[in-house]
Amino acid sequence: MRFAINHISAPGQSLTDFFAMVRRLGVTEVEIRNDIPDVVGTMDPADVRAEAERQGITILLINALYPFNVWSGDLPERAVAMADYAQAAGAKALVMCPLNxxxxxxxxxxxxxxxxMKPILEERGLTGLVEPLGFPVSSMRTKSLAIEAIRAAGGEGVYKLMHDTFHHHLAGETELFPEWTGLVHISGVVDPDVAVDDMLDAHRVLVDAGDRLENIPQVRALRTAGYDGAFSFEPFAEEVHNLADPEAALKGSMDFVRAQV
Known part of the structure; x- marks a missing residue:
């Protein structure tokens, strides 16, 4: 299996330390963020690119432009700035999340x-990874709606989908669309008491045997259907962020997923 790691998996680490941990785990692909931690707002993109090249890291994307589907106010300006940063940092894509x-x-x-958004991405050689959010309050819950809109915008070849196992489960969507999928986010929910409609980012931990989101069946199905990209860890729970040894925890989750699929 091919794994990637989102910086939110170890937000207390500097970018240098994060890249070093990733390499020790046998991974070379990462996601950097503009929130937790805010690499985009605190580091020069040239320094990000140089550190990635020094450590043999590929920056898959910057996470995330929000809310991409409300094209008003400062959103166009922020979109250009983030795309410029991504290009300068050597990232390949931007994640685009809808109003939630x-x-x-x-x-x-x-x-x-x-x-x-299409010409902004095209001019910089970037892919837009459109991520449906499965929350009941989301303005775009399903991948099928995202694909319909991408086609209507003539965006084939510019846009791909982010398949997030958490949001896929929350939305209740069964179709996978592997041919549209540019990256897969994996995270688990183990709390036995929270209802699916009440699940929040704060419940998202690393995937283990207690997972309620059917990560393993989703991963198996995507691979069987032809998806051959990376599976990227994206846990939001503070209990993960505060781990004394995130490297050991990530290794344990990677070993578990590999053994199951």
Whole structure:
């Protein structure tokens, strides 16, 4: 299996230390962020690129442009700035997340946003990884809706999907769309008491035998259907962020997933 690691897996580590940990785990692909931790807002992209090259790391993407489907206010300016940063840092893609506050976004507005974002990505040689969020309050819950909008915007070849095992489970979507998938996020929920509709990012831990999200069946199904990309760890729970030894925890989860699939 091919793994990647999102910096949110060990947000207390500097970028240098994070890259070094990733390499010790036998991984070479990473995601960097503009929130937890805010690498984009605190480091020069040239320094990010240089450190990645020094340690033999590939920066898959920057996570994330939000809310990409509301093309108003400062969103266009932020989109250009993030795309410029991604290009300068040597990243290959941007994650694009939809509005997630209970307000809905019209399909035409979603298509407009994808249409407007397309030349920004194309001019910089970037892919837009569109990530449906499965929360009940999300304005774009399913991959099928994202694909419909990408096609309407003429975005084939510019956009791919982010398949997030957490959001896939929450949305109740069964179709996988491996041919559209650019990257897979994996994280688990082990709390036995939280209902699916009440699951939040704060419940997302590393995948182990207690997982309720059916990560292993999802991974198996994606691989069987032809997906051959990376599976990237993206845990949001503070209990993971505060681990004294994130490297050991990640290794344990990687070993578990490999053994199961």
């Amino acid at each position: 506050d209970g307000n809905q976004v019209d399909f035409d507005d979603l298509v407009e946003a994808l249409t407007n």
